Amino acid sequence: MKQQIIDLIEKNVEGLNREEISALIEIPPKPELGDFAFPCFRLAKTMRKAPQMIAADIKDAIGEVDFIEEIAVQGAYLNFFIKKNIFVKSMVEAASADNFGGSNVGDGKCICIDYSSPNVAKNFHVGHLRTTIIGNSLYKIYSKLGYDVKRINHLGDWGTQFGKLIVAYKAWGNEEAVKKDGVGELMKLYVKFHDEAKENPTLNDEARAWFVKMEQGDEEALKIWQWFKDISLIEYKRTYDLLGMDFDYYLGESFYRDKTDDVVNKLTSANLLTESEGAKIVDLEAYDMAPCLILKNDGSSIYATRDLAAIFYRKDTYNFVKCLYVTGQEQKLHFSQVFKVVELLGNEWAKDQLVHIPYGLVSLEGAKLSTRSGNIIYAEDILLEAVSKVKDIIIENMEKKGQDIQDVDGTAKMVGVGAVLFNDLYNQRIKDVSFSWDKLLNFNGETGPYVQYTYARCSSILRGLDNYDENADIDYSLITDAASIDLLKEINRFPQVVVDAADKYEPSQIARFAVAVAQSFNKFYNENRINIDDSALKHARAALVKITRKTIKDAMLLLGIDCPEQM
RNA sequence: GCAUCAGUAGCUCAGUGGAUAGAGCAAUGGCCUCCGGAGCCAUGUGCGGAGGUUCGAUUCCUCUCUGGUGCACCA
Numbered sequence: 001m002k003q004q005i006i007d008l009i010e011k012n013v014e015g016l017n018r019e020e021i022s023a024l025i026e027i028p029p030k031p032e033l034g035d036f037a038f039p040c041f042r043l044a045k046t047m048r049k050a051p052q053m054i055a056a057d058i059k060d061a062i063g064e065v066d067f068i069e070e071i072a073v074q075g076a077y078l079n080f081f082i083k084k085n086i087f088v089k090s091m092v093e094a095a096s097a098d099n100f101g102g103s104n105v106g107d108g109k110c111i112c113i114d115y116s117s118p119n120v121a122k123n124f125h126v127g128h129l130r131t132t133i134i135g136n137s138l139y140k141i142y143s144k145l146g147y148d149v150k151r152i153n154h155l156g157d158w159g160t161q162f163g164k165l166i167v168a169y170k171a172w173g174n175e176e177a178v179k180k181d182g183v184g185e186l187m188k189l190y191v192k193f194h195d196e197a198k199e200n201p202t203l204n205d206e207a208r209a210w211f212v213k214m215e216q217g218d219e220e221a222l223k224i225w226q227w228f229k230d231i232s233l234i235e236y237k238r239t240y241d242l243l244g245m246d247f248d249y250y251l252g253e254s255f256y257r258d259k260t261d262d263v264v265n266k267l268t269s270a271n272l273l274t275e276s277e278g279a280k281i282v283d284l285e286a287y288d289m290a291p292c293l294i295l296k297n298d299g300s301s302i303y304a305t306r307d308l309a310a311i312f313y314r315k316d317t318y319n320f321v322k323c324l325y326v327t328g329q330e331q332k333l334h335f336s337q338v339f340k341v342v343e344l345l346g347n348e349w350a351k352d353q354l355v356h357i358p359y360g361l362v363s364l365e366g367a368k369l370s371t372r373s374g375n376i377i378y379a380e381d382i383l384l385e386a387v388s389k390v391k392d393i394i395i396e397n398m399e400k401k402g403q404d405i406q407d408v409d410g411t412a413k414m415v416g417v418g419a420v421l422f423n424d425l426y427n428q429r430i431k432d433v434s435f436s437w438d439k440l441l442n443f444n445g446e447t448g449p450y451v452q453y454t455y456a457r458c459s460s461i462l463r464g465l466d467n468y469d470e471n472a473d474i475d476y477s478l479i480t481d482a483a484s485i486d487l488l489k490e491i492n493r494f495p496q497v498v499v500d501a502a503d504k505y506e507p508s509q510i511a512r513f514a515v516a517v518a519q520s521f522n523k524f525y526n527e528n529r530i531n532i533d534d535s536a537l538k539h540a541r542a543a544l545v546k547i548t549r550k551t552i553k554d555a556m557l558l559l560g561i562d563c564p565e566q567m
Numbered sequence: 568g569c570a571u572c573a574g575u576a577g578c579u580c581a582g583u584g585g586a587u588a589g590a591g592c593a594a595u596g597g598c599c600u601c602c603g604g605a606g607c608c609a610u611g612u613g614c615g616g617a618g619g620u621u622c623g624a625u626u627c628c629u630c631u632c633u634g635g636u637g638c639a640c641c642a
Binding site: 028278288303393415449450522529566 | 569570571573579580581583584586590592601602603604605606607608622636637638640641642
């Protein structure tokens with residue numbers, strides 16, 4: 001419908017191309033102001049006339065059009081009122097299409113997303129949840145737009161921290177305890193190492209020495225390392241299963257250990273490597289950044305080295321058009337440095353293909369999360385707690401309302417986990433999050449369960465319709481009330497919302513949209529009975545329920561959340 | 568110190584170079600013998616401050632204040 005408006009304006013206005021017109025056209029803030037609006041401020045300068053007069057002139061030039069009810073001039077705005085039945089029909093039909101909201105702009109091109117990437121031998125806590133949830137949603141969003149997305153879990157499974165763990169394990173650990181408590185025990189060893197190292201700094205040198213051994217392929221070191229890694233992965237996968245998420249590749253930092261030499265060689269031939277305090281660095285002073293450390297003074301690699309190796313590997317292997325890194329904003333400098341180094345090696349594509357997607361810090365009741373101080377909540381505990389609370393509510397509702405819900409545990413999992421995901425995706429990524437159980441477990445208002453509830457309600461309505469024919473013709477002229485039209489307009493934003501979410505790397509746009517549709521539907525529902533005797537009206541309203549239901553489900557799936565038929 | 572991000576209603580947050588800046592939470596008061604009350608409706612003296620660009624700035628620029636984060640051998 002917007003295209004037809006653009007056609008009209010293009011034909012009757014000089015000096016603007018279709019793209020410019022399209023960008024100018026807006027949806028008025030209030031329905032009384034029309035269905036589409038075209039502001040004429042910008043034309044005032046070139047046409048040297050008051051914008052109000054320009055609007056009036058354009059109106060006259062357009063004249064009568066078959067699908068337009070009225071064109072109103074309001075100040076500098078040209079407000080278009082589309083004939084309702086035509087507008088309704090076009091919106092319902094658009095929203096009924098199978099891939100509504102999606103497109104094929106991606107054309108099968110590859111996008112790599114590096115996310116989740118927990119540090120092996122450390123617990124998976126609330127902070128890790130953010131990267132996992134945001135990354136997963138971006139995967140869904142870009143897939144919806146026709147991209148071939150590679151989900152890469154770049155495990156933190158290499159580095160000096162394993163030297164520390166080996167030192168700690170050999171000094172204070174034992175096999176039994178690690179077998180019994182898994183990552184929990186490894187964490188204890190890690191914390192103990194840091195406490196002891198404060199008194200005895202030579203422990204740090206020992207740790208670095210063990211890491212050098214790892215890099216040199218020392219059998220004993222690698223055996224312990226592999227064992228710790230296996231233990232950790234089992235625990236992480238349990239959390240991923242709960243979240244209903246998976247990855248295409250688990251390629252941790254260790255995967256690149258034989259590829260860092262090549263990075264050093266490239267940098268050396270490009271004459272970018274300089275020595276400083278015994279270490280090898282790339283000087284970035286010209287770009288107002290601290291130097292990028294490539295090799296430590298003991299010759300071993302560091303995370304930047306491995307990130308560089310990973311970039312070249314991914315470019316060669318997947319030929320990505322974009323490689324996204326979903327990590328905390330505190331790593332911003334690191335990625336700026338690494339991306340700049342890639343660029344300095346003569347890779348212009350680094351400028352727009354390598355993108356850091358930062359998110360805000362998670363704190364716990366105002367204090368920073370810290371394993372060492374015990375100020376920590378584990379992802380798994382949060383998810384299980386939410387599921388358990390949802391289950392209580394479901395059971396209570398079943399007694400109160402006499403509902404018969406088939407799969408209580410499955411539904412509780414869907415809603416509980418969904419609540420956590422939604423809560424994490426609802427605000428802009430960059431906002432810091434102060435974790436609060438109260439907020440997380442309140443399911444009223446702008447929450448996942450609210451949206452899911454609306455979905456279940458749609459399903460329930462459709463199940464209960466009497467004398468309903470799936471294939472009956474719809475009389476669109478029967479839909480005239482404001483609540484119905486608002487609902488349709490809301491739903492029809494979907495394709496643009498998905499594009500915006502992708503452009504800004506902001507799943508929150510989708511979450512906000514899902515809530516807006518749900519709110520709009522609930523208002524419609526409160527004003528319009530659907531299962532009524534008037535068959536034509538019943539079928540018309542049911543058509544709105546159907547597309548609402550479908551759109552909510554598709555939007556929620558983009559967040560990694562499924563919707564239950566009953567709850 | 569340098570860099571960077573943020574500052575909108577009591578709280579948590581949306582939002583846009585333009586038509587009266589919006590939601591949710593919390594609070595109070597309402598909601599049809601009828602499709603699901605995890606719902607709907609009603610109540611709101613707010614864009615940190617100062618300049619600048621513009622016909623128009625909460626939005627863009629500069630400065631400033633406040634808070635977060637980062638600044639080499641951790642990732």
